[in-house]
Amino acid sequence: MPGYLFVLTYYAGKRLIALTLRFIKGGALVTEPLLIQGGMGVAVSNWRLARAVSAEGHLGVVSGTMLDNVFVRRLQDGDLSGDIRRALAAFPDRLMAERIYHRYHIPGGKQREAPYKSIPMHTARLTRDAQELLILANFVEVFLAKEGHNGLVGINFLEKIQLPTLPSLYGAMLARVDYVLMGAGIPKQIPEILDALSIRQSVSMKLHVEQFPGGDAREAVTRFDPxxxxxxxxxxxxxxxxxAVVSSNTLAEMLAKRSKVDGFVVENHTAGGHNAPPRGGIKLDDRGEPVYTARDSVDLGKMRSLGLPFWLAGSYGNDGKLKEALEEGAVGIQVGTPFAFCEESGFSDELKKEVLTxxxxxxLSVSTDVLASSSNYPFKIASIPGTLSEDEVYESRERVCDLGYLRTLFFKEDGTIGYRCPGEPVDNYLRKGGRLEDTECRKCLCNGLMAAVDYPQVPKNGEVEKPLVTAGQSVNNIIRFLPPGKNSYSARDVVKLLVGALREPHYVF
Ligand SMILES: Cc1cc2nc3c(=O)[nH]c(=O)nc-3n(C[C@H](O)[C@H](O)[C@H](O)COP(=O)(O)O)c2cc1C
Incomplete structure (x- = not known):
């Protein structure tokens, strides 16, 4: 059993602040948030949700995934609440803010049936416009999440989506983001990048490029210079x-040794969003879902011995799970699904209502699909009529790749970098040297997730993009957050129920 742990709860103003104080290996005292509201892309954990959680004294996390496109679509919807406009007034470069605002803003909002103006897909050499947009979009999201309280705010990125990361980090840091959380890969380059950006030094990041022997390693880099x-x-x-968000203690050990990681979220395969594949390869059960075994459980003893704070995630939004996590040596839990369907989250009202009903x-059933995501990670999908979870909806969609965040990079024969996504039109993918079998059953996560947060594209054929909903395996438990007589619940209801039992000082020895 780990050393002394105190959960300190106190009121600052009217707000309950809950932090764990723990003496970890080497005698250092850590104070960390007890509850992390997990980053949920695309724009499910938006600034409204993160702000609500942070104002309750926990760590609210905005999703940084596809934020530039989310930002321009919000502007094209008219920014009717004026929130973006207000945030832009705090941006250090007013001219840049004005320029971008007027490029995309449509007073009163676009017609529902009109397409959104898109932005060019990212490449390893981002244009000035692309960098400016990423900086601004990330600044605005963090600024709004931090507005009106003194709580902590984090931002979540995916290692798998590398091209927008550097300017995004800078934008978030300009808005004084407190935590960066990153999973879906091995984010070993990020700590040094954060060090350099904090002193406004130029940074670079090695890119994952397929068919590497065919190309020039110097090309496989993206750069950003403040x-x-x-x-x-x-x-x-x-x-x-x-x-770092990890699903194995081996990865945690490697990251702890090789980079300046400040902590880990240890996420199991029941969590919403992407999951790590089973260790030792994917075997499917008779429902076509991957089989996870005892080999996939993280050795918490080894996690404790790293001497860094960690949070447990994956169905921890349930009774007694916070206490259990603390007793296992964690400083707290990260919870996604219960927050994903609360009033403040970005999912469309229609989908939230459908899911709750x-x-x-x-x-409500959730399955783990090993093919849906072009990232090659298993992805949790909720079965909801009218969404891409249904075969007919999926099959009637014409393949288009116009957002391109999950494209992989590959070296072309001439040594330059190409970009391809197994979810794009099959002919295009094959022309770029991709394999036919890789295109099967791929879903367009970019467009499906955008549609789920109510920013659906209207492609040329006029068929509005259909949503795709991800949720964790314990999604049916969300009904316990409903206050008596109500048919929706708030982020505060989730926090109250999960942390309520620990309102009195709590000690574990
Ligand atoms: C709708 C949804 C989207 C998610 N998107 C991301 C993401 O973009 N990045 C990430 O690291 N985790 C993502 N997750 C995982 C959460 O951050 C969190 O770790 C997970 O939901 C915890 O398990 P739970 O769903 O059982 O509470 C997502 C989860 C959900 C439900």
């Missing part, structure tokens, strides 16, 4: 803490 944006200021920036009737 000096090219002198109007964004010159002083030192706060270096956010870096938390189905959960109440007990007929």
């Amino acid at each position: 000096a090219e944006f002198p109007d964004l200021g010159a002083g030192r920036l706060n270096r956010p803490k870096f938390v 189905r959960a109440i009737n007990g007929d």
Whole structure:
């Protein structure tokens, strides 16, 4: 059993602040949030949700995934609440903010049936426009999440989506983000990048490129230099803490040894979103889902021995799970699914209502699809009529790749970098040297997730993109957050129920 742990809860103003204080290996005292609201892309954990959680004294996390496209679609919907406009007024470079605002803003909002103006897909050499947009979009999301309280705010990125990461981090840091959390890969380059960006030094990141022997390694790099944006200021920036999302203690050990990680979220395969594949290869059960075994459980003894704080995730939004996690040596838990369907989350009202109704009737099922995501990671999909979970809806969609975040990079025969996604039109993929078998059953996560948060594209054929909903395996439990007589619940209801039992000082020895 780990050393002394105190859960300290106190009121700051009217808010309950809950932190764990723990003496970890080597005698250091850590104070960390007890509850992390997991980053949920695309724009499910938006600034509204993160702000609500942070204001309750926990760590609210915005999703940084596809944020530039989310930002321009919000502007094209008119920014009717004026929130973006307000955030832009705090951006250090007013001219840049105005320029981008007017490029995309449509007063009153676009017609529902009109397509959104898109932005060019990312490449290893981002244009000035692309970098500016990423900086601004990430700044705005973090700024709004931090507005009106003194709580902590984090931002979540996926290692698998590398091209937008550097300017995104800078934008989030300009808005004083407190934590960066990253999974879906091995984010070993990020801690040093955060160190450098905090002193506004130029940074670079090695890219994952397929067919590597065919190309020039010097090409497989993306760069960002804050000096090219002198109007964004010159002083030192706060270096956010870096938390890696892992599903194995071996990966945690490697990261702890090789980079300056400040902690880990240890996520199991029941969690919503992408999951790590089973260790030792994918075997499917008779429903076509991957089989996870005892080999996939993380050795928490080894996690404790790393001497770094960690949070447990994957169905931890359930009774007694926070206490259980603390007793296992974690400093807290990360929870996604219960927050994903609360009033403040980005899922469309229609989908939230549908999910809650189905959960109440007990007929909501979630499966793990090993082919849906072009990232090659298993992906949790909720079965909901009218969404891409249904075969007819999936099959009637014409394949289009117009957002391109999950494209992989490969070296072309001439040694330059190409971009391809197994979810794109099959002919295009094959022309780029991709394999036919890789295209089967792929779903367009980019467009499906955008549609789920109510920013659906209207392609040329006029068929509005259909949503795709991801949720964790314990999704049916969300009904316990409904206050008596109500048919929706707030982020605060989730926090109250999960942490409520620990309102009194809690000690574990
Ligand atoms: C709708 C949804 C989207 C998610 N998207 C991401 C993501 O973009 N990045 C990430 O690291 N985790 C993502 N997750 C995982 C959560 O951050 C969290 O770790 C997980 O939901 C915890 O398990 P639970 O769903 O059982 O509570 C997502 C989860 C959900 C439900």
